[in-house]
Amino acid sequence: MNSLALLLLSLSVSPSTVSALPSGGDTQLQSRQDIQSQALDLHNNARAQFGASPLTWNGEILGQVQAHANKCVFEHSGDSGVGENIAAGTGNFGMSNAMDSWMGEASKYDYNNPGFSDATGHFTQVVWKSTTQVACAIASCGANTIFSDPSHFVVCQYTPPGNFAGEFPQNVGRPVN
Template identity: 25%
Template sequence: MFAPSTNFLLFSFLPAAGLSNFYLSPVYAALSTDLPEVQIEITDQHNELRRLVYPTARNMLKMVWNAEAAKNAKSWAEQCIYSHSPVSRRKVGNITCGENLYYSSVPKSWSSALQGWFDERDSFTFGVEPTSSNAVTGHYTQMVWYKSYEIGCSFAFCPYSALYKYYYVCHYYPAGNVVGSTTTPYKKGDPCGDCPDACDNVLCTNPCKYEDTYANCGQLKKQYTCKHPFVLKYCTGSCQCTTEIQ
């Protein structure tokens, strides 16, 4: 693996003709998330996979495309650095996005990349910590994190990488995999149990558009109510969203 600074320099000096030829090729055309049909493919497959969780979810939100998240994902993918981006590079507004990375030595469809992340569920048991130290489940849990309802992805060709030349990056808004809750990425129960009046084929369509600053906002709201200035300022999700999924 190249050091980040070396990667940047090498990528900068790639012959223009070689790079242009690749980005005009059918391979790139099938993977570029600038195309609406690719955005739809990625969003639809995420939703199809979210419908397949077991046990079933009572609060799983339906995903939609986020152009700003896709822009951030593209910015990182084009660096050809095979590690997670700094948190500062995956912000939409003031909200941090989660991030899944996939690299391959040969071009693969987006469907294959997404399925690769989802297949980590074979090592996942709801509510139970993995028993193997080698178990990797974080890509799966981010994909099915109930509250991550917007997605933006991008693809980059990394010609000077020794092994992995094809790089796929997805950003999830808002971020999942909250510390302490990674074994319960959603509430299990009857599909749409928490959104009976806002349900589209077992996925909820009523996300809360506000975020709490503190994890214990539910308790603060109950104890002090939203009339308290502190609660009103820092617990906007809990105060503004009474029926939405938050």
């Protein structure tokens, strides 16, 4: 039986977030072009639900995103000038699993007290209105790297980064009807 574990981490200028959640699985690890298409579709569909403009793909940072994913070490890259969400899971974990988990935080966001929260940092980076570009990569990681079982590591970087103190009210929109 395929067990599935998930780790998430969000980074920008604000504090980091770590959480462990169960999630379903994508059917297969995708090609780089499939990842680009899926990442943009998932991000832009999510952003539209919160009144944020669509993102474009940032091919200039893709190399650093993929290099970090390929390390199969569950930690932030430390790359400057970008926001970053990371997630990892066993089984057939992929981009849609990471996005489902990040967007699952939306219900916890407090619009009456806007600001950074460890419980919502992934969500706020995804829908941050001032962010205009994204690049994502997925790496297959061997057993005993991130988990004791083989896993997949998802890394997305965002430019310009989000989650800046004092900028949440104008950058995190309420759900649109």
